[in-house]
Amino acid sequence: MVERQRADARRNYARILAVAEEEVAARGADASLEQIARTAGVGSATVRRHFPTRRALLEAVSRTRIAALSARAQELTGRGDSRDALLEWLGEVVAYCVSARGLAVALSYDDSAADPVHENSCSRSLEEAGGPLLGRAVRDGAVAAGVTVGDLITLAVGIVLATEHRGDPAAEADRLFRLAVEGLSPRA
Structure with missing residues (x-):
């Protein structure tokens, strides 16, 4: 079960980062973290777990x-x-x-x-x-x-x-x- 969570976490990270790259390219540094979460198909808490601050993102x-x-x-x-x-x-x-x-x-x-x-x-x-x-x-x-x-x-x-x-x-x-x-x- 732990291995699956790690794989899921890695997939979520990659998906969030790909979406974030597109959002930042389109909207700059003020890209919405909530929009990134929606587009990536994850909750905003998942985005914040991987990227606790806008700076980290x-x-x-x-x-x-x-x-x-x-x-x-x-x-x-x-x-x-x-x-x-x-x-x-x-x-x-x-x-x-x-x-x-x-x-x-x-x-x-x-x-x-x-x-x-x-x-x-x-x-x-x-x-x-x-x-x-x-x-x-x-x-x-x-x-x-x-x-x-x-x-x-x-x-x-x-x-x-x-x-x-x-x-x-x-x-x-x-x-x-x-x-x-x-x-x-x-x-x-």
Whole structure:
């Protein structure tokens, strides 16, 4: 009987996650947990057992995208100009956050008061992945010392959240990201 419950729980988790991915893609971070439960054919208590918080749900939905961004950071580490590699990766983080509704919100959760059980695994993964890229750019003098990957992720998330309701969020986010990178000074 216990084995059957485990198999049922695994099936429920997979079904809930698949439905949640669709709902978050359609409605963003405010996707209704009750709607997810109805569509998955389970009770809302089952959804909450697997995902006790909205944050847990968003992080689970974003896990594949975070893994892809982390892999991309590894690909870019050590390649070409260190500033260009870092900016290419950050541009991809911005683009991913625009296309993957809910990802920016998942990355924006504050960990300052969180306990280790509830820390932001999405942010932590990206910070670990981007660390070598940023470290190399700082060593090369291409980025100011003291800048952290957390700072850069916060900047990217802020841009995405500020542009998500614009006519063309991807173009606006990219434009503002380039503005932040290049600064306000005219080109010489």
